Amino acid sequence: MKYLIVGLGNIGQEYADNRHNIGFMVLDQLAKEAGATFSTMKLAAYTEINYKGRTLCLIKPTTYMNLSGKAVRHWMQELKIPIENVLIIVDDLAIPFGKIKLKPKGSPAGHNGLKSIEGILGSNEYPRIKFGISDNYPKGRQVDYVLSGFDKDEILALPALIDKSINMIKSFCTIGTELTMTNFN
Numbered sequence: 451m452k453y454l455i456v457g458l459g460n461i462g463q464e465y466a467d468n469r470h471n472i473g474f475m476v477l478d479q480l481a482k483e484a485g486a487t488f489s490t491m492k493l494a495a496y497t498e499i500n501y502k503g504r505t506l507c508l509i510k511p512t513t514y515m516n517l518s519g520k521a522v523r524h525w526m527q528e529l530k531i532p533i534e535n536v537l538i539i540v541d542d543l544a545i546p547f548g549k550i551k552l553k554p555k556g557s558p559a560g561h562n563g564l565k566s567i568e569g570i571l572g573s574n575e576y577p578r579i580k581f582g583i584s585d586n587y588p589k590g591r592q593v594d595y596v597l598s599g600f601d602k603d604e605i606l607a608l609p610a611l612i613d614k615s616i617n618m619i620k621s622f623c624t625i626g627t628e629l630t631m632t633n634f635n
Contacts, residue, residue, distance in 0.1 A: 451504045453623045454531040455480075456522055457539045458563040460597075461495075461512050469583040470515065470596040473539040475608075476581070476615045477508045483616070492528075493521035504623050507531070518563040519570030526571075533571065537622055538578040539615060540564060541596065545582030547604055550614055551635050552579050554627045577627050579618055581611070 457473030465471050481488060484499035486508075494509035507529055511521035526536060540563060545551060555575045558564035568574045587595035600608060614634070621630040 451623075452529060452531050452535065453504060453506050454522070454525055454529060454536045455506050455508045455539070455619055455623075456518070456525075456536065457508070457510050458515060458518055458541070459510060460514050461510075465597065467599045468597050469541050469600060472541045472581045472583065474510050476539050476579075476612050476619075477510055479612050480506075480616045480619065481508060493524050496525070501620055502624050506619070506623060515563045515566075517566055519566035519568070522567050523570050533573060533576050536576045537619060538564070538567065538576060539619070540578055540580060541583045542580035543583060543585045543592070543596070545580055545584075547582050547584040547586075548607060548611065549582040550579060550611060550618065551582075552577060552618055552622065552627065552631050554631070577622065579615055579622075581615060
């Protein structure tokens with residue numbers, strides 16, 4: 451069984467620790483724990499890990515957030531992975547920091563990465579892990595907020611939240627969406 455695990459973010463050192471890059475951070479830690487390293491390939495940084503007889507194909511799109519759908523479509527086709535075996539890890543302003551939810555499908559809710567994926571795939575029927583980053587910003591400052599780093603308190607909490615996200619990914623790949631939602635949401 452193959453799974454395409456997509457961490458959303460923006461490439462470049464200036465974005466490395468931004469809230470918007472939590473998808474990259476989660477996949478970086480997952481790869482590190484498995485002893486895998488990313489290689490720059492077509493439209494994404496790519497690596498594979500094996501977990502309980504499954505192949506987890508990890509990508510971090512190099513297209514920038516607003517064009518993430520191009521990378522997702524390319525790798526789904528390249529690896530022949532059906533949409534139900536695709537999992538997107540994404541930041542979410544509508545969820546408080548510290549909360550992480552798996553959703554089987556849904557609207558992009560204003561998230562440009564999800565808008566791109568939905569637009570290119572022509573579907574919103576793909577699972578996603580929504581990592582809460584809160585909406586703690588003044589009116590009109592959303593872009594500055596998502597492209598800023600985490601607060602000191604949040605940085606202390608990040609390792610445990612990233613671990614939870616990794617456990618959710620592994621659970622999704624072994625027991626599926628519904629049971630993972632029951633166990634983690």
